[in-house]
Amino acid sequence: MGNCPSITPPSLTRGELASQEAQLTQTQVLTKCMYLWYECHQEDVYELFLAGRRCSTVALPAKNTTPITFREMLPLISASTIGASIEWFNFFLYGFLAVTVFPQLFFPTLDPSAGAIAAFTTNFVGFAARPIGGAFFGWFGDRIGRKSTLVATLLLMGTATILMGILPGYAEIGIAAPILLSLLRFLQGMALGGEWSGSILLCMEHGDDQRRGFWTSWPQTSVPIGLALSALAVLLFQQLYPGEAFTSIGWRIPCLMSSALIIIGLYIRLHIPETPAFQRIKGAQQIAKAPPLEVLYYHWRVVCLCALLRSAENAPFYLFTVFVLSYGANVIQLDSSLLYTGIFFSAIITFVTIPIFALISDHIGRKRWFMLGVILMALFAVPYFALLQSRNPLLVVFAIVFSIGICISWLYGPEASLIAEHFGPRLRYSGASLGYQLASITAGGPAPIIATYLLSLHSPLTADLPPYILIAFYIMCMAVISLLAALSLKEYAGQQPADD
Numbered sequence: 287m288g289n290c291p292s293i294t295p296p297s298l299t300r301g302e303l304a305s306q307e308a309q310l311t312q313t314q315v316l317t318k319c320m321y322l323w324y325e326c327h328q329e330d331v332y333e334l335f336l337a338g339r340r341c342s343t344v345a346l347p348a349k350n351t352t353p354i355t356f357r358e359m360l361p362l363i364s365a366s367t368i369g370a371s372i373e374w375f376n377f378f379l380y381g382f383l384a385v386t387v388f389p390q391l392f393f394p395t396l397d398p399s400a401g402a403i404a405a406f407t408t409n410f411v412g413f414a415a416r417p418i419g420g421a422f423f424g425w426f427g428d429r430i431g432r433k434s435t436l437v438a439t440l441l442l443m444g445t446a447t448i449l450m451g452i453l454p455g456y457a458e459i460g461i462a463a464p465i466l467l468s469l470l471r472f473l474q475g476m477a478l479g480g481e482w483s484g485s486i487l488l489c490m491e492h493g494d495d496q497r498r499g500f501w502t503s504w505p506q507t508s509v510p511i512g513l514a515l516s517a518l519a520v521l522l523f524q525q526l527y528p529g530e531a532f533t534s535i536g537w538r539i540p541c542l543m544s545s546a547l548i549i550i551g552l553y554i555r556l557h558i559p560e561t562p563a564f565q566r567i568k569g570a571q572q573i574a575k576a577p578p579l580e581v582l583y584y585h586w587r588v589v590c591l592c593a594l595l596r597s598a599e600n601a602p603f604y605l606f607t608v609f610v611l612s613y614g615a616n617v618i619q620l621d622s623s624l625l626y627t628g629i630f631f632s633a634i635i636t637f638v639t640i641p642i643f644a645l646i647s648d649h650i651g652r653k654r655w656f657m658l659g660v661i662l663m664a665l666f667a668v669p670y671f672a673l674l675q676s677r678n679p680l681l682v683v684f685a686i687v688f689s690i691g692i693c694i695s696w697l698y699g700p701e702a703s704l705i706a707e708h709f710g711p712r713l714r715y716s717g718a719s720l721g722y723q724l725a726s727i728t729a730g731g732p733a734p735i736i737a738t739y740l741l742s743l744h745s746p747l748t749a750d751l752p753p754y755i756l757i758a759f760y761i762m763c764m765a766v767i768s769l770l771a772a773l774s775l776k777e778y779a780g781q782q783p784a785d786d
Contacts, residue, residue, distance in 0.1 A: 354494045359501060362492050365558040366485035366505040369440050369551040373481045374512025375519075376447040376544050377412065377474055378607070382520050384409045385611040386622065387537045391455040392464045406734045408468045409608070413731025415475030420719030421578040423480020427715030428577035431560050431568075432491070435715070436484040437552060443477035444548030446470045451541030475726075483719035486702045491561035491711070496780055499652060502702040503644030507637050509698065510690075513607065514633035516540070517626045524623075563711040577716040585709065585717055591771045592705045592721025593728055598660045598768035599697035600730035602761050606670075606689045609734040614674060614682075617741070617753065624679055628686030635691030636698075643699035652700045652779045657772050659696030664765035666693055671754035697768075707783035708775065729764060736760060 384405040389396070393404045419439075427435040450470045456463045485505035493501035519540040527536025567573060574580050582589065607629060614620040647655040666689065673685035709717030740756040778784065 353496070354492070354501075359489065359493060362488055362558060363501075363504045365554045366436075366488040367508050367511070369436060369555050370481055370485040370505050370508035371511040371515070372544065372547045372551045373440065373443045373478050374508050375515045375547070376443050376512075376541075377478050378513050378516040379447070379519065379540055379544075380412065380450070380471060380474065381409055381604075381608045382516055382611065382626075383537050385608065386520070387533050388467070391533060392467055394456055404464075406608075406738065408464065408471055410731040410735060411468045412471040412475035412478070413726035415472040416479035416723040416726040417720060419476030419479025420483065420723035421479075421716065422476065424483065424578050424581075424716030424719040425576070427480070427484055427487075427719070428574050428713060431564055432484045432487050432715065433555065433558060433560050435480060436488070437555050439477045439481040439484065440548060440551050440555065443474060443481070444544060446473035446477065447541050447544045451538045479719060479723045479726075482722055483706070483715050486706050486718065487561060487563075487714060488558070490703065490706055490783075491563040495782055497645070497648050498707065498783070499644040499648040499700050499703040499779065500641055502706065503641045503699050506644070506698055506702050507640050510633035510636035510640070513636075514630050517630045517633065519543075521623065521626050521630070563714075567711050572712060574712045577713050578720065581709065581713040581717040581720065585713070588708050588775070589717060589721045589724070591774050592708065592718075593724035594767050594771035595656075595704070595775065596701065596722065596725035596768070597729045597764040597771070598663050598761075599694060599701060600725045601733040601764045602663060602667075602689070603694050603698075604730045604733045605737055605757070605761070606686065606694065609737045610674070610686070612734075612738070613741070613754075618674060618677060620674075620677065620682065624682060625686070628683040629690070631683065632687040632690035635687055636695045639691055639695035640699040643696050644703070647700035647703075648779055651777055652704045653772050653775065653777050656697060656700055656704060657769055659693070660765050660768045660772065662696060663693045664762045667758040667761040667765075668755075671752065671758055675752065675754070703778075704775070707778040710783075710785045
């Protein structure tokens with residue numbers, strides 16, 4: 287290399303350049319580029335140009351291949367799962383009460399079927415609020431951190447549930463009662479909308495890539511925990527306050543007791559560290575200015591696919607846990623305690639199967655495992671209702687346990703990582719929240735309302751068929767939508783998740 291009178295850069299071989307390029311500033315890179323271009327070393331100029339590009343961009347988290355032990359992850363799993371379980375307990379408790387108590391307490395002027403639809407509609411308000419909460423808390427989760435946002439969602443959920451427990455009925459304050467009930471349900475939905483993504487990312491961004499599905503499945507177990515606790519609470523207080531006593535005062539006690547659970551959850555979450563991925567983004571000063579807007583502008587297709595992906599899981603789940611209470615008690619004339627018992631045992635089974643199914647997806651691929659579960663859901667739609675129709679207690683409990691403990695868990699286990707790994711760390715909280723929570727509007731929220739309407743169409747349209755046939759067909763349609771969405775998404779199992 288010739289001498290230059292004004293620039294005397296050190297002589298670097300191609301190997302030395304590769305080892306030192308991370309230490310070069312942009313000014314040093316550009317200066318050496320000018321010198322090498324003068325000497326006509328075009329290949330070295332190109333390598334230096336790439337080095338300059340790497341120096342000017344954010345050093346995103348590298349692939350985490352170091353195995354993480356369960357003992358190391360246990361505090362984070364506990365913090366995310368316990369807090370999320372408390373939120374799901376409050377959310378499911380409303381769903382159960384919407385079937386058993388709220389029609390007569392807040393909608394006494396309507397006939398039973400209209401009252402049930404009105405209660406389901408206020409229940410849907412919570413689902414409509416979830417994507418709003420996902421966007422609202424996603425903004426803060428991607429800007430101020432996962433930990434602080436999770437504390438805020440837990441406080442909001444607890445406050446709304448406690449206020450619901452002291453809310454007077456229609457007989458005391460008239461039309462204000464259902465309006466305030468809907469408002470509190472909206473706040474519950476917002477809190478849950480922001481909760482899910484934060485609890486998932488807490489485990490995902492501390493864990494390794496090889497078992498990402500397994501680590502992120504533990505916050506998913508908060509759903510069966512919350513489901514079991516809420517079903518158990520309803521069963522317990524129905525026994526302690528039988529008949530009208532439960533309608534007047536018994537249902538309020540679980541709502542008020544949630545305040546103690548909130549304190550426990552807050553204590554645990556205040557003692558956890560921020561995730562490494564967010565710390566890197568914050569340290570590099572690459573915090574997104576408007577995360578929800580950015581994710582919708584740049585990743586709208588992935589967000590829509592993630593929402594549609596959940597159709598076969600989200601819609602049937604609320605049919606199997608909420609609609610079944612109304613259908614079983616009013617149409618099949620089953621004892622509600624039998625239905626709650628089936629839901630309770632299914633939640634126990636689900637707590638075990640969710641991490642097992644997620645771990646399997648880490649080995650055989652999340653898309654493949656998820657699509658097999660979608661097919662199983664479609665195949666079980668008709669047998670599920672046929673088993674309920676038998677009125678045999680063992681068959682009824684089996685139908686509930688298999689539908690939730692196997693069919694739902696098969697999909698729900700790998701679903702967290704399948705959604706979250708499609709977004710880079712800068713926008714991951716917002717992207718995962720919106721992708722997950724939009725299904726509340728397209729699938730989960732309207733499912734009980736649609737099923738109730740389809741059941742009313744039975745006589746004129748399908749008189750020669752079982753009354754549940756249209757609902758089973760609805761589940762099959764949801765399965766087809768999920769299958770097509772899964773086929774359109776990329777496989778990230780065992781690989782580094784998407785970059786921004």
